Amino acid sequence: MTQTMTANGIDVQALIETTEAIKGDDSLAEFTFRARSTWEEGTYNGGEIGTFTHAGSEDQSRAAAFALHGDEPPVLLGANRGPNAVELLLQGLAFCYAVGFAANAAAKGIEITRMEYEVEGDLDVHRFLGLDGQRPGFTAIRARGYVSSPNASREQLEELCQYVQDTSPVRDSLVNPVPVDTTLEVV
């Protein structure tokens, strides 16, 4: 199989070089990502995703921070000025799977012509509202991918789907416990 330098829009040469560089210097694999929120009123917040730390240095590639908006629907006391917090987790899982699939397919010479994910999660708000109930977070998440490839077998794509699950940062952060340290400053 001939592998071009770019596959699925992924720069395969850069992917290989990045991987090789990390083999020689573990610190190149270390990232600290960030997000900020500023409360506006009620359930509405502005969000900001700007710089991150890579290998101990601040990444300067973003000309400006990304602006997000978070809100609840009316049934949860908001005005739909943005998606809500738990929906962002589901969106993150969809994006994570898609990036993993596209990049790993490219590395294996598998061409992707279509890829969509539908993710849904069940949640019960008893605990959020201060009532007795099951856990406050998602009790189950289901993700379904739809992928087309002109040069890979069903078996190859299913194997890739499993590999992507095993190495997905977002899936791992959901299926395995992440320590979350929370502090408050009264200002």
Add this chain to the structure above:
Amino acid sequence: MTQTMTANGIDVQALIETTEAIKGDDSLAEFTFRARSTWEEGTYNGGEIGTFTHAGSEDQSRAAAFALHGDEPPVLLGANRGPNAVELLLQGLAFCYAVGFAANAAAKGIEITRMEYEVEGDLDVHRFLGLDGQRPGFTAIRARGYVSSPNASREQLEELCQYVQDTSPVRDSLVNPVPVDTTLEVV
């Protein structure tokens, strides 16, 4: 303390009515939220957060789906056309804490005049790149809140911060394992 119907922009009367309604009918607490992604090229995906299911029915309150964009920075083979997948998790945690804080403060008659969250998470991409290493997801997340209130003591705000952590859907989905079922359709 006199409690107005609206506090911190939260309709307290609606909050009480919602809580009472759920006490009478558990199914009113049940939600299924959704997100979709459509792959564009490389690490770039379009995202869509539209309707959700509440108590067995499709919510119709959103005139249109929210459009999101996900991408990676150049160091992770993208072009910064949007925040990446793991950054959305951090943004979700910030929004979740803020909504929980504003709503529960309102229920307690605590007025909030300023609230910001800074969230950061450490992640190592060895496993994502197919190399041996620690878990692919976040190894640690740190959240720091900054809150001002003209009528609450530091102790009351710290107690509220703990309560919000204990009942936060996003925090719970990170600190405790969520089952994620992933399927692939070859199309």
